[in-house]
Amino acid sequence: MYTSGPVIVMQLPEQLNRREAKAFCEELQPLLETDRPRVVLDCAQVRQADSAGVEMLLHCLEAAMKRDGDLKLAAVSPELATILELTRVDRLFEMFDTASDAVQSFHAAPLPALTQAEAWPSGFGLLGDLKAAS
Amino acid sequence: MGVQIISVVMDEASSNLNSAFRRPLNDVTLHITDEPWAAAAHILSEYAEWGIETAFVAGVGGYVEFDAEEMLQFHRQERQASTRAFHGQGGLDFWVIDCNRTDKTPGNFDFWAVPATRSAAYPLYGYVNPLAHPRDLRRLVVDALQGRCQLSPVGREIKPRVWVDDGAHLHRRARVVAPAYIGRASSVHEDTLITRFSNVESFCEVDYGTVIEDTSVLSNSYVGIWLDVSHAVVCGSKLLNLTRNATLNVADTSMLRRNIALGKDIRREIPVEVAGGRFFGSLSQRSEMVNR
Numbered sequence: 001m002y003t004s005g006p007v008i009v010m011q012l013p014e015q016l017n018r019r020e021a022k023a024f025c026e027e028l029q030p031l032l033e034t035d036r037p038r039v040v041l042d043c044a045q046v047r048q049a050d051s052a053g054v055e056m057l058l059h060c061l062e063a064a065m066k067r068d069g070d071l072k073l074a075a076v077s078p079e080l081a082t083i084l085e086l087t088r089v090d091r092l093f094e095m096f097d098t099a100s101d102a103v104q105s106f107h108a109a110p111l112p113a114l115t116q117a118e119a120w121p122s123g124f125g126l127l128g129d130l131k132a133a134s
Numbered sequence: 135m136g137v138q139i140i141s142v143v144m145d146e147a148s149s150n151l152n153s154a155f156r157r158p159l160n161d162v163t164l165h166i167t168d169e170p171w172a173a174a175a176h177i178l179s180e181y182a183e184w185g186i187e188t189a190f191v192a193g194v195g196g197y198v199e200f201d202a203e204e205m206l207q208f209h210r211q212e213r214q215a216s217t218r219a220f221h222g223q224g225g226l227d228f229w230v231i232d233c234n235r236t237d238k239t240p241g242n243f244d245f246w247a248v249p250a251t252r253s254a255a256y257p258l259y260g261y262v263n264p265l266a267h268p269r270d271l272r273r274l275v276v277d278a279l280q281g282r283c284q285l286s287p288v289g290r291e292i293k294p295r296v297w298v299d300d301g302a303h304l305h306r307r308a309r310v311v312a313p314a315y316i317g318r319a320s321s322v323h324e325d326t327l328i329t330r331f332s333n334v335e336s337f338c339e340v341d342y343g344t345v346i347e348d349t350s351v352l353s354n355s356y357v358g359i360w361l362d363v364s365h366a367v368v369c370g371s372k373l374l375n376l377t378r379n380a381t382l383n384v385a386d387t388s389m390l391r392r393n394i395a396l397g398k399d400i401r402r403e404i405p406v407e408v409a410g411g412r413f414f415g416s417l418s419q420r421s422e423m424v425n426r
Binding site for chain 2: 070091092106
């Protein structure tokens with residue numbers, strides 16, 4: 001776990017089964033009980049996930065939302081992405097390629113708009129202060 | 135740039151739009167006709183008589199970002215009677231025309247003259263979306279929410295990349311995954327999910343428990359309870375599924391219907407100009423409204 005300002009980044013374990021999910025949830029729970037918790041879960045290490053793991057993610061998301069916060073996923077591994085897609089849970093989360101992108105997305109400060117010529121981020125990119133064409 | 139006059143030409147079917155403009159049209163001349171392009175050619179002749187040298191002519195269809203001054207400069211350098219904008223695979227409905235060099239016969243100007251015939255081709259490198267199909271609409275929404283074009287959502291950014299316009303009501307238990315847009319005076323009920331670059335336009339209602347995923351809900355639409363609407367464009371009782379390219383007309387008004395409320399003229403409330411920043415106010419027909 002590491003902090004980046006007020007945004008907490010935690011790394012999910014390789015096995016997201018019932019036992020690991022329970023332990024992870026116990027570790028994360030105090031952070032979710034703060035005011036407006038902002039949490040990023042780094043999913044790069046996840047190789048296996050079952051329904052208990054998915055349930056844990058949903059529980060954490062719900063807990064964060066109840067306190068006007070949010071929980072985002074970063075670097076979602078292909079294995080986890082498949083599980084989330086099959087269970088149609090993926091659409092509940094904002095997902096980013098990297099943890100730093102996810103952390104930055106919590107900040108409201110606008111960034112310059114990307115031009116069409118530039119390479120696009122594959123996930124939810126950062127939006128700038130956009131002005132309509134005049 | 136010294137714009138002297140603006141003429142808007144529309145056909146009968148679009149004539150209800152004139153009351154939907156957000157700004158007063160004091161300096162705009164409106165022409166309603168069955169043959170808009172012929173009327174436009176006629177207007178060019180009038181411009182020439184009035185001493186107006188150059189005219190921009192634009193067909194309002196797609197969404198185009200361009201530098202008008204640059205195109206005008208190009209036109210002057212090419213010294214042709216007209217210059218048409220081209221992008222990618224074809225010509226756009228965008229011209230710069232020397233009014234006093236067109237055919238003097240009213241209505242005779244050929245907008246679609248090929249470049250070789252006294253017309254130059256201006257290569258346009260800006261963002262273009264033809265809006266020829268609802269799929270193009272979804273692409274424009276996604277591009278706008280991702281900052282790939284200059285179109286920007288209006289309203290208040292209640293959290294990063296979630297915009298909510300005036301009068302919209304978002305239940306605290308509604309889940310809106312950024313980026314997303316909720317339009318003016320729309321209601322999103324509890325336990326709903328708005329996700330994957332969805333936009334809910336003005337005067338809509340998304341009822342309890344419904345999921346809106348990668349979907350545009352156009353103005354004045356009601357989406358019923360516990361539905362799962364994905365990869366679609368919804369307009370009143372019509373749903374176009376973009377994956378299957380199939381349109382459904384849903385007769386069950388508890389599922390999908392036009393959203394109506396008494397005492398307000400929707401036409402005046404729904405802006406139509408994309409350039410103003412709104413996401414495609416639905417060009418709804420005038421309708422009677424009932425209390426919600």
